[in-house]
Amino acid sequence: MWRNRNIWILLTGEFIAGLGLWLGLIGDLQFMQEKVPSDFLKSLLITIGLIAGLAFGPYAGRLTDRSSKKYVMLIAGLIRIISVVFMLIAISTGAIWWMVVFLILLQISAAFYFPALQAALPLVADEKDLLQLNGIHMNVSTLSRIIGTALGGFLLVVLPLSFLYIGSLVTYVGLFILTFFLDINENRDLNLVKQPIEKTGFKQVFPIINSVPIVLMTLLITIVPTLFLGGFNLMVINISEIQDSTAIKGWVYAAEGISFMIGAILIRKINNKLSPYVVLFGSSFMIGISQLLLYFAANPLITVIAFLLFGYSVGSFFPTAATIFQTQVPKHYHGRFFSFRNMLDRVTYQIVLLLSGFLLDLIGLQFMCLVFGILSIIMTASFYAKNKQIGTAFEQRQNIF
Numbered sequence: 001m002w003r004n005r006n007i008w009i010l011l012t013g014e015f016i017a018g019l020g021l022w023l024g025l026i027g028d029l030q031f032m033q034e035k036v037p038s039d040f041l042k043s044l045l046i047t048i049g050l051i052a053g054l055a056f057g058p059y060a061g062r063l064t065d066r067s068s069k070k071y072v073m074l075i076a077g078l079i080r081i082i083s084v085v086f087m088l089i090a091i092s093t094g095a096i097w098w099m100v101v102f103l104i105l106l107q108i109s110a111a112f113y114f115p116a117l118q119a120a121l122p123l124v125a126d127e128k129d130l131l132q133l134n135g136i137h138m139n140v141s142t143l144s145r146i147i148g149t150a151l152g153g154f155l156l157v158v159l160p161l162s163f164l165y166i167g168s169l170v171t172y173v174g175l176f177i178l179t180f181f182l183d184i185n186e187n188r189d190l191n192l193v194k195q196p197i198e199k200t201g202f203k204q205v206f207p208i209i210n211s212v213p214i215v216l217m218t219l220l221i222t223i224v225p226t227l228f229l230g231g232f233n234l235m236v237i238n239i240s241e242i243q244d245s246t247a248i249k250g251w252v253y254a255a256e257g258i259s260f261m262i263g264a265i266l267i268r269k270i271n272n273k274l275s276p277y278v279v280l281f282g283s284s285f286m287i288g289i290s291q292l293l294l295y296f297a298a299n300p301l302i303t304v305i306a307f308l309l310f311g312y313s314v315g316s317f318f319p320t321a322a323t324i325f326q327t328q329v330p331k332h333y334h335g336r337f338f339s340f341r342n343m344l345d346r347v348t349y350q351i352v353l354l355l356s357g358f359l360l361d362l363i364g365l366q367f368m369c370l371v372f373g374i375l376s377i378i379m380t381a382s383f384y385a386k387n388k389q390i391g392t393a394f395e396q397r398q399n400i401f
Contacts, residue, residue: 135265
């Protein structure tokens with residue numbers, strides 16, 4: 001696997017893009033903190049971008065299935081580069097609406113990039129290496145997040161806000177150039193040229209999902225980590241305000257990122273001993289516990305422990321879920337499936353984001369986390385009970401990893 005140049009390009013590109021993304025995100029939070037007083041209004045602004053990405057989802061899926069993944073990633077990269085220009089305009093003018101344009105273009109780019117990336121991974125690695133590759137890929141993403149957030153926080157202290165986005169622009173240009181060196185012979189492997197894709201949206205994907213119980217169950221249980229992730233950045237801001245500490249932001253991001261990497265590193269050994277269902281349900285339950293711990297968000301130690309637990313849980317959860325999707329869904333449906341999954345994640349994320357902003361204004365962080373924690377545990381128990389009832393638990397283990 002490590003002799004494959006395409007894998008190195010994809011992993012290096014993920015690291016470069018991640019640095020730019022998280023430098024920009026730190027800048028987004030700072031810009032909104034200065035210009036937008038309400039958490040609910042912050043969530044509305046982010047939601048506008050998500051809706052734009054959602055609108056492009058069906059087309060992105062069809063394009064990914066009938067075109068080169070490299071071509072789709074290049075399109076996404078170009079849109080991403082253009083988006084940063086509008087954020088620089090927002091900073092220079094102080095107008096929040098230019099930031100909205102930036103967020104819209106960034107989410108449109110993501111609507112194309114991530115389905116193409118997920119569909120490309122099974123094409124550059126053997127199926128037996130996919131779980132390990134997914135774990136490594138997510139670790140690279142997490143490492144870029146740790147470095148990007150730490151670097152972003154440092155640069156905010158010593159440089160103007162616009163320099164963060166200039167740094168993002170440089171990394172995005174680097175990724176765009178690197179993508180040109182990908183060499184995936186998709187026409188040979190998938191015969192894409194001879195397989196026209198009807199413009200039927202996701203109609204052909206739904207029977208695939210319904211026919212493979214583990215795919216359907218994995219899609220449903222992904223709601224649980226989204227309950228935490230949807231309001232993640234808003235929660236970090238509120239924790240910082242509750243503890244009256246800017247340093248806790250760095251500690252929280254670092255704790256979650258490092259424990260995520262540990263979970264993703266250990267997941268191969270865990271899945272050799274346990275069913276993927278056990279990993280998914282166990283991780284989902286621990287996510288609920290981590291949310292409950294944030295009821296004590298005024299305590300820095302408990303806060304860090306909560307994010308350590310959450311990071312480890314999602315570090316186990318997402319590589320397992322990604323491998324299930326890549327191996328159980330036929331490859332010639334990957335573009336549309338991952339685009340559908342991306343849209344589903346965005347809808348759920350959007351709802352959670354708005355709900356988080358509303359609840360933070362209404363009842364505060366601690367009671368919101370109490371509600372979300374209880375809800376996560378109830379959903380996990382319900383999905384587990386339903387899974388046992390229909391008798392699908394563990395049946396497909398031998399075909400997955």
